[in-house]
Amino acid sequence: MANSQSVKTSLLNTGRAPPRIGPRLRARRVELGIGQAALARAVGISPSYLHLIEHNRRSVAGALLLRLSEQLRLAPDTLSGRTEARLAAELREAAPAIDPARIPDLITASPELAAALVALHREGSATREKLRMLSERLADDPFLADASHRLLTLVTSIRSFSEILQDYADIGPADRARFTGAIGEESTRLAEVARALIEFLGGRAPPAASRTPEEEVEDLLHDRRNHFPGIESAATAMRAELDATGRPLFAALVERLQLRHGISVRFVPDLAANGYDAAGRELLVSDALAVSSWRFQAARLLARLEVPDVIEAETAALATPEGRARGRAFLESAFAGAVLMPYEAFAEAARACRHDIELLEHRFAASFEQVCHRLASLGRPGTAVPFHFLRTDIAGNISKRFSATSLHLPRHGGACPRWASHTAFLTPGRIVTQLARLPDGATYLFVARAFSRPGQGFRSPRTHHSVMIGCEAAHARQVVYADALDLGQADTPEPVGVTCRLCPLAECGQRAAPSLQTAP
């Protein structure tokens, strides 16, 4: 009878729905020495109804369950059996060798032991999962793959020569010298590989190859403060030649592509067709784009065709082929920006108008983003105001970032919600300024604007981005946007963080994640 009932229970509910409450309720009532009539009165039901409940002929839920558990001084889930049911389900999973029919008895006999077993099982699964992830990471790591290949190769060659020297007593002196020399050389190399491996595994000097290609390029930009003199001088030289033709810039770019490279420019209505068709030797330019984009694309193609050596030299230090490819793409764009906005003329204009981005847009027929990008690439120390650059989408994801200032920009999403780059979305198209003080006391001037670009027609979604540049507050007087801010007032700077995790500000209504810096 009991057996058939337990089978029925496990068929009806897979361990999640509450099993029989009656016997548990009755046992607890008896344990506490409360009479059936007294309990019924206390919870406001008739003794006969309680009798039915205790014999599993009426179910209990909601307010009545709460009142009963209060009277019996048990948690509602414990009284209803939900806790036990869940423990039983977990125990079945943790110990599949145990006969499921015996599990309720085992739990009754020792709930603590059952819970401990479940916890142990959970911990074991988590550890296995972590181990699997780690071994996948190790297997995929390009540095480790390369190092283990070299290790095996070197060991093979040392072992081969040693065996030969042992097995062939009649080797001539020349061969003998050659083989022992090779053993010496290979041993030195082996020691180097072994040292690099140990450093890698010890985490003391993570070698370049274990970064992602994106991180490699970001680190390069960071190290060089997004300023590449070789690119600047090549772009300045090309711009001088383009200007010497006496033609408007875009016409001069088109002419150069045609005369020097036999590439013609064709206008296409379709935005998606935009790009260089190497087979047809055509640069396809979309009518839908602004003139600034036409020029940019033509200049970018010229970078690829005419200065690959300059770009190669700047990216040679990147460790992986993917990293170098990304680096080349980035520097081709940087070259194009430098042709459109040549260093000396742009820096001089920026100084004269105190970095008024909109004036620079007009002066160089470039977009807001192009101008901001360019401002953040002038970082020749001492000659230009160093800016950082950040582009985010409306969900806060970061799609472009580099910093010539000391500001730490978060690597991925999750920048402080108080930053102007986010609040700029409240007034799209308008420039938002902010004097922001970071927890370490460093103060920056932030300048941001959000903008939307149409998709292709009514049914295609618009894209929304915000571009922000910023400089240290010490340079704020050289930037027109600081004029509206009272720089002398101690209260002017707004307290901000970098990310919630790295921010110790206790009283912040925008906090989205607990700080790692305030110990709980």
Add this chain to the structure above:
Amino acid sequence: MTRGRDFDKGVDSTGSGEDVPHSVLIAEDEPNIAVSLGFLMERAGFAVRAARDGAATLRMIEEAAPDLLLLDIMMPAGDGFEVAAAVRRRADLAGMRIVILTAKGSESDRRRGLELGVDDYITKPFSTRDVMARVHALLSVPAK
């Protein structure tokens, strides 16, 4: 391919007990491993040539098909798997023995090699004694 010529000089047919010595092509981009294998094959009395990448290996097979190909997997210009596949596609090269010598020791790589129809698969770091024993077995020459 100066090393290939070096090996040729030492060819000695007496060890094989046949009129024409067996020919061995070593495809290996690690110079020191190629040198030691070359020495061993020469000493065993084989006619030895060496190639340092996939393309050169196929070219040298085209010039004169060897009896045995010692083939590294990780080589520039066409890896060992590609070379083995190309050889096994050719009916006229069916008699060529192929032994893969590689640092890639995973079971899937091994299976891939054997599925391509190679005769043996030896992982680095190998013992030269083991390599010689297997080569002799494949060429049906009694080991010394």
